[in-house]
Amino acid sequence: MNLSMLGLNTTISLTLLAFAADPAAANTPANASAIGNLPFEVKPLSTFKSPWAMAFLPNGHLLVTEKEGALILFDPATGTKRTVSGTPAVSSKGQGALMDIVSAPNFAASKLIYFSYSEAGSGASSRVVLATAILDQASGSLKETKTIFRGQDAPTAGHYSGRIAFSPDGKYLFFTSGDRQLLDPAQDPKSTLGKVLRLNLDGTPADGNPLAAKGFHAAVWSYGHRNLLGIAFDKQGRLWEMEMGPRHGDEINLIKPGLNYGWPKASNGSHYDGRDIPDHAPGDGFEAPKVFWTPAISPGGLAYYDADRFPKWKNSLFITGLSGKSLDRIALNGENATKEDHWDMGERIRAVRTGPDGALWVLEDGPGGRLLMLTPKR
Template identity: 40%
Template sequence: MKKPRINGVILAIAGMVIAGSVRAELASRAGPLKVEAMVAGLDTPWAVAPLPEGGFLVTERGGDLLFVTGGQRIRVSGTPRVRVAGQGGLLDITLAGDFARSRRLYLTYAQPQAGGGAGTAVAVARLSEDSRRLTGLRQIYQVPPGGQGGRHFGSRVVEAPDGTLFVTLGDRGDDASAQDPTNPQGSIIRINPDGSIPSDNPFVGQNGIRPEIWSLGHRNPQGAGLDAQGRLWTSEHGARGGDEVNLIRPGANYGWPVISYGRHYSGAKIGEGTHKAGMEQPQFHWDPSIAPSGLLVYSGALWPDWAGDIFVGSLKFDHIVRLTGSPLREAERIEGPETERVRDIVEAPDGTIWFISEGRGAVYRVAPGG
């Protein structure tokens, strides 16, 4: 149901939370964490992007992009047309590294395709100075037609230090596609900001392999982030068990559905077991599944002891996992009423941690407490 608007401002008095008006604390090994509700009453929020000048953007899977500032929610105009079906809709948002100058941002979404299908797509646009509209929206990538149903779109977009884009693509419920080099489903791709293919991608020039593929053998990666060395990490949904955190290497095969630490929902064995020559092992896996979504490699700006630690949201068990060390291990689970179905988790320019509670329809900001 659309909310009534006057001059583009969404009136959501009932259920609207004024920024900073609700505070709570979560326990952590670094001490108490102050949690502020920045906005509530959202309809299936999927991704959040704090803006360097203040305020933030948040996507709703139903197709709206909202600018939130000073207690107001403003619907941003100029968004792409999306297919809202199952897990598909308007999904990720990422600000370009030079956003403060260029106002450029990237969106991922389920694009309507012929025959009632949908596929993950990426668009670039410029956010107006008042943050109320997108201009110059241009689709720069789309998965070829063929995906049916409403499952496994991915879909995170991460800008690498060199300006190229990593995009995570789910297998769309078609397991075999993740091992098909002619099909980008079930892969992580790398493209230039204009959608062209970088010449140093691992499969460029190899017949029968799509040149945008950076790695393959993925089921449904819904979290992605870079560490201080510029390396890409992802969190990925398994089936029944077998959720993974992976360190992504160019040209590598991460095994789905040939190897997995999980089982099919029927209880049947997946593929050939947990190991196979030529296929990567996860850096960490969960069994039972936590349904991971969103991944942040933290800088250490406000919590120096957390520098380089990985934070992953759980949709199933309503918490945020902190992973640390080498080999990677689970250090703690941060949880409270606010962490209901954590869909996204990011670091703001000031070092605070922001996360989306899909279950509460809210965005929260985490700062040191005490």
């Protein structure tokens, strides 16, 4: 893994990732470019220690999570950083981290934040945790921290997922629970592993989930997932999910209630040891991805964009690439998705968010990961 810091003006050779054909997208994106030929200005603002995710607050400040468990409050206007106290103990082995973070729909009044992290269990086991806390910005601390959901223990240190999205009406919370590298639990009705979960705001299973009457865990909304590292609603209320495939086969899925997305019985990738996995095919009983990547880009984060700063990019998904060192744009049109742009960013990209003014903000991966603000070229 290359964690060196490349300058933004460094000249590197043009390397375009090959994209495989998929049911809803062209074989290659309409635009692919190397670093140094980007359609936006890139402004580095700060560096963080292996940053994982970020969330904007109403005052324009930014919360950034770091792999080893630190939560940083960052003021883009002044460049000042403050470590927030009161965060729980994090098991950061392997893919463990202080992971996603979002502010509650009523944050202005409640000061409540939701966040996920990996927690040590008994022996060598660990689990994904969803928690809430009151953010006291004046003291730089978390108060009244509560665990509202714990995933199942597993003896691995990967595929926690832990991404959070609120329903457009603010009444429900959608939470991604990865398969923990165990494969089969993604198809197990009783397991919460390898699932998208729909919860009440207090972390309990929401009433009316589509599979509860069929014997599934009451929280399950969809199943047959691997490592779900991004989830977001579009402006029409559709739920989109991004997950890292095995050896290739990274996916963008349109999540619908009660559907089976196939893992590990179907994937457009293969096992790491070379064993084949049947590709998604019509009539196989599984919901196929709207977009997939072969070779892989190893997606790390996802954001929905519908702001005015980049008007031509409204109603798009932005996907970060770890091994791809990339940022990709996926155009949405109803239930269809199309690869449009692929930009070589020169570094592993962990996370992306839309800023309050419509700029795109991305976090590089690794010990010196930079926070970058992307704005239109003048």
